[in-house]
Amino acid sequence: MPNLNIDFAGIKSPNPFWLASAPPTNSGYQIMKAFDAGWGGAVWKTLGVPVINVSSRYGSVNYGGARMAGFSNIELITDRPLADNLREMEEVKKYFPDHAVIASLMVETKEEWIQIIKDVENAGADGIELNFGCPHGMCERGMGSAVGQEPAVLQTIVEWVMEVANIPVITKLTPNISHIVDPGLAAARGGTNAISLINTIKSIVGIDLDTYAPYPVVDGKGTNGGYCGPAVKPIALEMVKELTQHPEIKNIPVSGIGGIETWRDAVEFILLGAESVQVCTAVMHYGFGIVREMKAGLEQFMIDKGYETIYDFKGKALPNVTDWKHLNLKHKVVASIDNDKCIGCDLCYIACDDGAHQAIRIPEGNGNRIPEIIDENCVGCNLCSLVCPVEECITMEQRDDGTQHVSWDEKTKANAIPTTFDDDRAGGKGHFVPTVEDALKHRK
Amino acid sequence: MSEYKRPTSEIEFEQNFTQKKPLMNATEAHFESSKCLFCYDAPCITACPTGIDIPLFIKQINSGNMTGSAKTIYESNWLGNACGTICPTGELCEGACVFNHQDLPPIQIGRLQNFATSDAIKKDKILFTPGSSNGRKVAVIGSGGAGIACACELRTMGYEVDIYEAKSKPSGLTLHGIAAYKITNQEVEEEINFLEKQMGLNFICNHPIERKTQLEQLETEYDAIFLGVGIGATAQIGLPGEDKINVVGAVEFIEELRMKHHQLAVPNRVVVIGGGNTAMDAASQSARMGAESVVLAYRRSKEDMGAYGFEYKLAISAGVESVFNAQPIEIVGNGKATGVQFIRTQEVNGRLENIQGSEFIVDAEMVIKATGQAKQKHFLELIDGLELDKRKKIVVNDQSFQCTNPKYFAGGDAVNGGAEVVNAAYEGKMAAQGIEKWLNENE
Known part of the structure; x- marks a missing residue:
């Protein structure tokens, strides 16, 4: 049987399938269910400053008979008290010591970053993911993609974090930028241990033809959301490749995110140099059980090709991606x-x-x-x-x-x-x- | 042995006569419509006698333009709703669906068509409006599929149209002559009402046209006359004992059943004579009415039957037994039929011969003759210069559907000898265009 274990920048995980920071990782309850279902790791729904969410949060692009070929959300970071999240995080680690629990974080000032890193380290997190990606809501307050789009700011925050963090740090990038290498380089120069991408794409998934408002409609109005789901995979694959081929970045582990729903998608990301993959929309569509198909498919692929570990084929397609x-x-x-x-x-x-x-x-x-x-x-x-x-x-x-x-x-x-x-x-x-x-x- | 219990209430009748092609729900329609490939120059269009742009109306269902979908259908076929349900789609559009070539079930075109048109009918969508008056008047004789299609088409061009109907309700065989498990009376009536409302159809019911003087009057009052008169009652076949009271024609049986439902008494033992689709309908329905034994007897072999294979299978699945190579020679019984005497036949050098000494009797408390309709010969002969062919079908130009008496146009069973509603819908529409062209040329 192939060995699916990974050691991702020091974060150990029984397999490369992680839940992305998103609604499926909103609580300890969900993450424990997910681990039992077979997921190797989970990036906790972003912890940070207090927020208030709106009602009506998701929109989708349906294609023919298929639902959610593309998916968009305007939900903010966690709206649950930090103390609850930290307590549940500790509990998850107690039950699942060998699974990867990564805390996604998004705060503003240096003091806030230092404090929250301490908090999640104390709760037993295996790693930290810096959310520099959300293109809706939080960016209007100077966080999320507002940081990801300013490489200099991004680098400064990564440097703050690296000064204090005792556990591996993953910097999550936004695709809402013309040249993904710029924030990638900034993260590398700031000293990040790893990079994950892509966060969601700024989007309007559709317009209600009766109310003339964009989906999801909130009391007659809407705003741009963050787009994800199967439709965004090609964009994510290309951006991953931009980093994994870059001489200054290629040695930094990458966690691939964007439209992964089947083992095939996961293998494609790994072939382009990703070491773990993160999934959200597929779980929001089918539940945690979808990982069965992914794991079984990955194992079969490895058996068929004679690979023993993920590292045997990681990046194997990169030499063939050229100009x-x-x-x-x-x-x-x-x-x-x-x-x-x-x-x-x-x-x-x-x-x-x-x-x-x-x-x-x-x-x-x-x-x-x-x-x-x-x-x-x-x-x-x-x-x-x-x-x-x-x-x-x-x-x-x-x-x-x-x-x-x-x-x-x-x-x-x-x-x-x-x-x-x-x-x-x-x-x-x-x-x-x-x-x-x-x-x-x-x-x- | 029949599988059906005798229906004693309308609910039990509906249970025995469950619709073959029930109305789709929205989810079913969404999934089904998403499967259509949108073939180029699609074979389903070619296979449809009315040439409906099927891929377009299916795409319209899928993209949420339900009204547009219904309009696409009605633009080609004025009986789009009825045809969606009663067309032998497996022989037509669905039979031509390219999915068949990869052993996939074809797109359920008929039910999708029914779904889109039912939506428009239920919501009373105005899809068409009559054209502004062109001062011309046409009389349509017979309100079956052909007559209605002709009238609707003429109305869009601004004609004043009067539709003369001998019966108390319009629709002809669509209402009276289709097996009850294929379409409900309500469905037929709703479509006619829908068309009547938006096209301003003027039905003159209980008004048979059967005399020379009536025809002369129509010829004076109207610019053209459309004959959509069908082929009438079941013909006499010259069988001894044929006049016994419990010997009925299939057309009449089906009509009575459609009107009376469970209140029609069908005895336990029924013999149906014939091998066409009407025979299958009559046999199937007798079984569904709870008859214990229904025997379908055809004088030639199974392969020679005119009925579609699926219709035969439907009858067999309803519990009908079949006897082939059985020529009826007499209906036996004292005053009332108690059975049919048959003689075995065989084909010798392409000719059907009776096998001497092979006579046998099948007991029957009702005998249904599904041996063809009489044609409207006597009526049609009242029209000057109207040519009929050897089989008493009206001779028409195959494009304009104009008769040999140029004031008359015709379509439907009276022209094609008895086909589907969809053929009538096509011919009626073509005749309307023929009328327009002829009147324009002769102005």
């Missing part, structure tokens, strides 16, 4: 349709014809609706294979022999950058462009 300029311009793939599997929905045809490169036709007189790839027009964009609803019906086949490699970077260095449009794959050059008559043939 566009290094991609092989000689590589060529062309779509291929499996006629036996095709159900004749013809979505590939219309997607290609209207939305891409006019490389699919529906032959007439075949008595079926099976489309045909026009090889000379296919640029290998993948769109048809993405819209096809049938498993493994459209595949992309390699057509180059793999012996040639030319990248833009190589062309640049060889002083061979084209000065005219001579891309063999371009419409009008390498392949035909349909006529005006073709465009207007369905005109009524």
